[in-house]
Amino acid sequence: MAKDTFLNRKTTLNLKGKLVDLSTPAVMGILNLTTDSFYSESRISSVELALQRAQSIINEGGLFIDIGAYSSRPGADEVSEAEEVDKIVTAVAAISEAFPDVFLSIDTFRAKVARAAVEAGAHIINDIAAGNMDEDMFETVADLNVPYIIMHMKGTPKTMQQHTNYHHMMLEMTCYFSEKVDRLKKLGVKDIILDPGFGFSKTLDQNYELLQHMEDLNIFELPVLAGLSRKSMIYKFLGGGPEQALNGTTALNTIALLKGANILRVHDVKAAAECIALVGKTQEQQYG
Known part of the structure; x- marks a missing residue:
């Protein structure tokens, strides 16, 4: 977010013909259609509740709504492709009709789900596996011509915590993204x-090491999303559970913004929007 550090970064997204500028960071509100998301208060079980959540995200300052129907937490229930498509397409159609100006991101690692969602009105694909769990994903995203969020992960959500050995984590992460970005x-x-x-x-x-060195990703000159909301790195350190992790989330989101985050993916949209406003005001005084 610091103006003298991130001048060369690409900060615009083409969302079906609408150009969105992320030079001022934006909030992505989480809308979980799962029954077993790690944060119980975020679970949505009906179209009516999805519309209420979408309205809340918009009212509190969210620019994007990230819709997911497959929990990525270790030990989460399996969700069939057909069920994931049905849940997401139903939600996308309803939200698009009710709020035609909102931008919808789809949290999926499956190419067929991505295609069905975009055809139903979604704008962005958010893939935790960066193509590693579906070999058709890269070609599908290219064909759909939509923005694509690629995340760093080794293994799968079920096995990822067995893959935490790094010789040099930031260097290995840079190599990971370099190969993905080149292919895309x-x-x-x-x-x-x-x-x-x-x-x-x-x-x-390692999560805190990553946050401390997050600006290393600026070498790609691409927008960066930070997903820190109520995660275990907060409450396993401070105590409590996800329900008590809002204050810690805000503290870490502030650091992420100072390290260059363009999007904050969160459960608590108002708190994140206020965080962005306050960091921006501080930097306005510094660079004005």
């Missing part, structure tokens, strides 16, 4: 967002 650009994908994957294939200490 060769396929013609124009808008790529990087998610360093807090909580995925990383120990508690």
Whole structure:
């Protein structure tokens, strides 16, 4: 977010013909259609509740709504492709009709789900596996011509915490993203967002090392998403559970913004929007 550090970064996204500028960071509100998301208060079980959650995200200052129907927490229930498509397409259709100006991101690692969601009205694909769990995903995203969020993870959500050994974590992460970005650009994908994957294939200490060195990702000159909301790296250190982790989330979101985050993916939209406003006001005084 610091103006003298991130001048060369690409900060615009083409969302079905609408150009969105992320030079001022934006909030992505989480809408979980799962029954077993790690944060129980975020679970949505009906279209009516999904519409209420969408309205709340918009009212509190969210620019994006990230819709997911498959929990990525270790030990989460399996969800069939057909069920995931049905839940997401139903929600996308309802939200698009009720709120035609909102931008919808789809949290999925499946290419068929991605295609069905975009055809139903979604704008962005958010893939925790960065193509590793579906070999058709990269080509599908290129064909759909939508922005693509790629996250760093080793293994799968079930096995990721068995893959926390690194010789040099930030260097290995840079190599990971370099290979992915190169392949995507060769396929013609124009808008790529990087998610360093807090909580995925990383120990508690590694998560904080990542946050401390997050600006290393600026070498790609691409937008960066930070997903820190109520994660175990907060409450396993401070105590309590996800329900008590809002204050810690805000503290870490502030650091992420100072390290260059363009999007904050959160459960608590108002708190994140206020965090962005306050960091921006502080930097306005510094650079004004």
